[in-house]
Amino acid sequence: MRIEVIMERCEGHGICAELAPDAYSLDDEGYVVFAHDGGEVPPSAQAAAAAGARACPVAALLVREA
Amino acid sequence: MTHTAPATDLDLFEAYDREYRLEQYRELRSTGEVHYLERHDVYAITGYDAVKTALADHDTFISGAGVAFTDPVNQIIRGTTLASDPPEHDQLRTVVATGLQPRAVRGRSGEIGEQARKVVAAALEKEDIEGVSDLAQAMPLSVIPDFLGLPERNRDRLFEWAQGGTDNLGPASERTPHNNEMSRCIAEFTIELAERREFSSGSLGAEVIAAADAGRIPQEKCPVLLIDYLGPSLETTATAIGHLLVTFAEHPEQWQILRDEPALVSSAINELVRYESPIRGFTRVTSSETELCGVALPAGARVWTLLASANRDERKWERPDEFDVRRNPLDHLAFGYGTHGCAGQGVARIELHALFHALLESVERIELTAAPTIAENSMLNTWARIPVRLVAEGSAR
Numbered sequence: 001m002r003i004e005v006i007m008e009r010c011e012g013h014g015i016c017a018e019l020a021p022d023a024y025s026l027d028d029e030g031y032v033v034f035a036h037d038g039g040e041v042p043p044s045a046q047a048a049a050a051a052g053a054r055a056c057p058v059a060a061l062l063v064r065e066a
Numbered sequence: 067m068t069h070t071a072p073a074t075d076l077d078l079f080e081a082y083d084r085e086y087r088l089e090q091y092r093e094l095r096s097t098g099e100v101h102y103l104e105r106h107d108v109y110a111i112t113g114y115d116a117v118k119t120a121l122a123d124h125d126t127f128i129s130g131a132g133v134a135f136t137d138p139v140n141q142i143i144r145g146t147t148l149a150s151d152p153p154e155h156d157q158l159r160t161v162v163a164t165g166l167q168p169r170a171v172r173g174r175s176g177e178i179g180e181q182a183r184k185v186v187a188a189a190l191e192k193e194d195i196e197g198v199s200d201l202a203q204a205m206p207l208s209v210i211p212d213f214l215g216l217p218e219r220n221r222d223r224l225f226e227w228a229q230g231g232t233d234n235l236g237p238a239s240e241r242t243p244h245n246n247e248m249s250r251c252i253a254e255f256t257i258e259l260a261e262r263r264e265f266s267s268g269s270l271g272a273e274v275i276a277a278a279d280a281g282r283i284p285q286e287k288c289p290v291l292l293i294d295y296l297g298p299s300l301e302t303t304a305t306a307i308g309h310l311l312v313t314f315a316e317h318p319e320q321w322q323i324l325r326d327e328p329a330l331v332s333s334a335i336n337e338l339v340r341y342e343s344p345i346r347g348f349t350r351v352t353s354s355e356t357e358l359c360g361v362a363l364p365a366g367a368r369v370w371t372l373l374a375s376a377n378r379d380e381r382k383w384e385r386p387d388e389f390d391v392r393r394n395p396l397d398h399l400a401f402g403y404g405t406h407g408c409a410g411q412g413v414a415r416i417e418l419h420a421l422f423h424a425l426l427e428s429v430e431r432i433e434l435t436a437a438p439t440i441a442e443n444s445m446l447n448t449w450a451r452i453p454v455r456l457v458a459e460g461s462a463r
Contacts, residue, residue, distance in 0.1 A: 008156070009405070011167045013412060018332070019396050030169030055397040057411060059122050059404040 009060035020052030073102040091375035100361040112375040114382035116359040121403040127350035134235040165270040168412035181208040182420035197452030202307035215269020227252040228301035236444025260288035305448040309342035315432045333394035340398035343374035431457040
């Protein structure tokens, strides 16, 4: 599983980081930083990463099943 | 397997009562997520998954043909961010949303907290208050007009205009002539503001004018973008605060939980707007023949994405009709979802946060002194009058 991060859509609401702090954080400017960006999400982190992505209010994070 | 949407002659606009509307949603959800409303020639989307899927797929479920029920109103809102599609939408949204984003407004939270304490202190000075004007509207009114850089005139009319404009997004009703008048007032005001460039410096309104001067948006777009600000920025937050008063008056044990554990405020905000979604939902039009959660939809169909029903969907939520401040339903749909998700939710959260904390600091109980009156509005779920008493901490009463 991968998470597609659409940076142009991120508005910094921070819901992902609140829900799944191990997978998502916000940088100094308040934009999302995904811990497994560009790569396969390890199985142990998949549930949290997917939950954080689904809660993004502006659909900036999309779950891509391999 | 794909099937056609069951047709129903249910009239989702025949009543304003919250419970009645929730019962209608429940009835629809019991036989599927998508129904054809014969009376309005519109498909009602009531399931959480279906609403979220439709809102995420903005290429198939477009906003450019308007998000209202009727053609005349879709003409009025043409060109707003709300009623446009990418790529034009994204360009407009950048101008409107940038100044509203959490990172842009975080610096104002101290100031907003100060306003919240003043609003609560003024309400506590009176024995009984009318919750809508004295608290629900007073809070955003103390923050948003200055933030937008509006002149003093017409500030007191912004709620009435927004209520009429939002009601107008529903089917034609006996209120339509009045609502058209409200829409005309707000349109004329924004044209006047853009022409006279009446915004205080550093405000969001001034930034819209600056974006046009810099050629990032056409000059003639300024008034409609200002409607994007003026329309939803005050009334929706006031609506949520009205629900805060009534819901916690009806669930005093939940207020006590929050008083004991103020860290739950963020969770309580999400639960409040899930439980009492301020906006019932807007419409979209299908750009091609499609399928939504197993239901076939023709091209050019108008669909109504019912956020208020999705937020009570028993397939998504455990105990959906229970108000529980510990729930923290982060993926509720009260602010919509996807590319048209509420651009002002960051500011709204800060305002609600500030008000919750100001109330928790000094108010032991919220008590209704008479039954509140629901507003007659097709698209908003909002209270018109809330006779209420804030019982101060340590009060003898």
